[in-house]
Amino acid sequence: MDLSMQRAKQGKVASMRAAIITGAGRIRIDTVSRPMPGPTQVRLRLQGCGVCASNVIPWSGPDWMQFPTAPGALGHEGWGIVDILGSDVTDFSVGDRVAALSYNSFAEYDLAESASIVPLPEGLAGRPFPGEPLGCAMNIIDRCDIQADQFVAIIGIGFLGAILTRLAKDAGARVIAISRRPYSLSVARTMGAVETLLMQDHHTIIGDVKALTSGRFCERVIECAGSQWPLDLAGELTGERGRLIIAGYHQDGPRQVNMQLWNWRGFDVINAHERDPAIYISGIKKAIKSVEAGQLALSALCTHVFPFDRLSEALDMARDRPDGFLKAVVSFV
Incomplete structure (x- = not known):
């Protein structure tokens, strides 16, 4: 017709x-x-x-x-x-x-x-x-280039952060999940996080991650919260020549960063947002395969x-x- x-x-x-x-x-x-x-x-x-x-x-x-x-x-x-x-x-x-x-x-x-x-x-x-947020998660994890046994801190455990926890764990990472909600941290543990930290005191978190990583901090940090304080924390947790991946959607105005620290550590900054529909669709197709295979349980998410x-x-x-x-x-x- x-x-x-x-x-x-x-x-x-x-x-x-x-x-x-x-x-x-x-x-x-x-x-x-x-x-x-x-x-x-x-x-x-x-x-x-x-x-x-x-x-x-x-x-x-x-x-x-x-x-x-x-x-x-x-x-x-x-x-x-x-x-x-x-x-x-x-x-x-x-x-x-x-x-x-x-x-x-x-x-x-x-x-x-x-x-x-x-x-x-x-x-x-x-x-x-x-499909759209599931595809986003797949595309973000591709931009992370996670290697086995790397420490990966994920800041902000909502729907996206929980999925990224599972994907990073399946890539062989040792995931440190950071969130302000105890419930979110319990989800992160079920998704494979090896350590969970409450996002309360800035300096306590930095000290804990420094101790967990023997002073090196993290090879990868994924910021999922989309606000200034977690972005500040993400920079502090990213190790020398590491990679800071911005997955949070910062839609409420300009941000400031500690460029002295970012310069000194020499890490890469990846803005993991996509606008090309073809890349979105590629991510959604990967997500379908992942859900079909049982890697991600949408009923729980x-x-x-x-x-x-x-x-x-x-x-x-x-x-x-x-x-x-x-x-x-x-x-x-």
């Missing part, structure tokens, strides 16, 4: 529910028209979408945030069923279950370029699959599932991070 016939079949009345953020901590679920794909796009009937840590600051209403948002905006961790094909799309079929790079997925339907979706195998049927009409609660939980919380997803089914 070509796109014009699909449009005619859908008619002008087809609608969907979509979240619109109207102000700091305020949201409404509106009924809006379903989007129609362009020639190289597909439309997805979403089954779920993860709530990203990067949603928290926009949800708080910073000065640079514009309200109301577009329908579905901020949601970028969606998965679902291909619903309509654009006229030039030949490599997917209606009914395919996929993970997607799309950007208005706090809604029942969203559009994605056909080059930015990945088929999900039958073995993952019925399971949530927030996605700790809270909310129906769509409780999205505001999911966003609040991502902000407040109560005991037992690691990752929230919203479900449309």
